[in-house]
Amino acid sequence: MKLTATRLLRVGGPPLVFGTTLLCVVVAMALIGPIVYPGSPFSIVGDPLLPPGSSFPLGTDILGRDIAAGLVHGARASLFVGVVATLVAVIIGTCIGAVAGYAGGYTDALLMRLTEVFQTIPAFVFAILILAIFTPTISNVVITIAIISWPPVARLVRAEFLSLKQREFVLAATGLGFNRLHIIFREMLPNCLSPIIVMGSLMVATAILIESGLSFLGLSDPNVMSWGYMIGAGRSVLRSAWWVCTIPGIAVALSVLAINLLGQGINDVLNPRLRT
């Protein structure tokens, strides 16, 4: 079975194509943006609250900062936080889940109770708490989102490992005398990568949303322009200058939609039940 373009289109359908295209636009924005808008997105470049279409295509915000510049710089911050936080969460979750699933017994019980402790705390409230204790900087935001996001990954990987453990190839590898690390990382993990990838791609969207939510509440790095920050800073003028928070709001919505569609599409493609 090969992942040809036609197959992708047939299995993933228009949503996958749409999601991918949209995400490419966002990534392109993040990459090209700083070339089009060099300098700080915080620079005050014009009169405050100019509507879109004037000398600034997307208007200016409450301090006269270019919203288009904020949007492209914000794309970088949002994608960076989304991707890095997810990577960290996936790595933590995979390690804990793999060890728990493979080892079983007390180790499993201990690690799963630990996971449950994290799962029982409402994620967003927990994030607010962590950031309120530590200074909100971009690295702390990434760490916080990773801390609240890893438990589902751990549970998923553990479940996969529990079922893989009994399979012949794993028993064979054990019988051949491979050490445990080899069995976990070289034999078992590659066989449960597809669900992890699907979950991870959806988690990027969640991470972007959480970052936006935290920025909206003022818990973001004040030196970094992000979409959530723009929405939060603009909400006080929502009724007199709609564009200040509407434009970054649309950007968040579209990016999250794109990533969700992409994740759904990847799921469809990788799901063995849909394979033909």
Place this chain on the structure above:
Amino acid sequence: MTKLIDATCSRRTALKLALGGGVAFLVPWGLTSSALAADSPQSGGTMIFLVQPEPPSLALYASSSGPIEQIGTKIYEGLLEVDAKLQPAPGLASEYSIADDGLSATFKLRKGVKWHDGEPLTSADVQFSFMEVLKKLHPRASISLKNLVSVDTPDDATVVMKFSAATPYLARVLSGKDTPIVPKHLMAGKDLKNLDLANRPVGTGPYKFVEWRRGQFVLLEKNQDYWREGLPRPDRLVGRFIADAATRVAALENSEVHLAALGAIPAIEAKRLDALPYLNMSTEGYGSLSSISLLEFNTKVHPFDKKEVRQAVSHVIDREYIVQNIFQGFGTPAKSCLSSQFSAIGINPGDLPNYPRKQDLARAAELLDAAGLKPDASGIRAEVVHDIIPYGEEWRRLGEYIKQALEQVGIRVTLRYEDAATWTRRLYTEYDFQFSSTYHYHLIDPVLGAHRFFLSSSIKPGVPYVNVTRFSNEKVDKLLEQAMVELDREKRAGLYHEFQAIIADEMPSLHIHDMQFATVSNTVVMEHSTSGLGPYGPWYDLWIKAA
């Protein structure tokens, strides 16, 4: 819920009545209202105002919290009142005199004043209020009346206060807001911190307490036996609590409430509401707060240990821009380190150096050069961290503006935004900061609100809102100590002029703007800010105009 809204004042209720009671009801209502619509004060009606947030108690005698003051000042009264020009006026005391040496003051109580439960007010109540309650429980009065040693009561209607040192601002801290007179017969011999009276206040004021429904409203009704004949005018006052800001705005827009004061309506919404034909905005009545925004420098660490650097910052920031764009036009650029509200006591100086009207980057560069901060190859003179006071969005915008502004002269700024507890500890306990934004309440006299930020004796590690810049100047200490007891208005003004000139030069803190707050009210509410206390005034002359 009880129907609290007067039919004449709410379009919504009027509509409901029209729908429910038939159109016939609406016709006479329309006629009567047009017949009554005159500009002479009218009695009757219910006045509904927003109080935000809901207060924890109504113990005005033990708290200086804004919501408690908004409600409590209608129930309790002081010996004196504060007029529109922030000058003392007669209250429960019909006349008073202060001795030339400032060590004693005599007050004649008004005759026939009764508590809401019918007991007469006597000088014993006044004595008890000051000596047993206010000096011990009230956070501001315990400071402003520090020098009060005794209150004598030669007869039922005479009160004589004795002081250990002169108190130049005495007559201005005796209003119901600052020092309410409380009923001795309901408090004496009881645990003052745990009284039923705290939640069911009994005063002498124009309105009586009726009911407090938690989470919803406090209901007050007209005091029929009020000592001012024919006053107050409204039949009822209702203080409503609405937790959500957007709902509060909508309540004003729908005329469900008549008035919203400090904190209830976001500044930018106040401007928008002001544009509606049936709503008015006023910034009067907050003079006794004397709120001023500023940057505080750590004068012990690089680079703000040099006064030239601090002065340079003052030339870089555009105060007018800050007022207009960050604080939505609420306020005026600061011209000295003391609130402009102190013009009421004549201590505002003329133009001082280092408070430029406009940004002056050339002068700032000169000052930085003089301080030895030369630009390096990439044009950077210094790198600093700016702490943002964690009390709302405006301060974040201010931080972002300061970052942009200082980068124009080669000072690279990193912003730091922490939660209130961390910020307080960083500044006031650890002094681990370079400069931070903040705002101070200078209150009704510099002694009460401003001295503590400049005196060497106020450098107290671990105590919040004192001298955090650790600026220490013998001359300043001496001037402020003299001003504390100087009774002569002219001499006192001279002392403060000299003090402000020293601070303008040394600039341990850089004052940005005199803050203003908004009261938004329906056009049917008349005379709500006739006293200098505005929403914190007694509101006996307020009236509701029939629609």
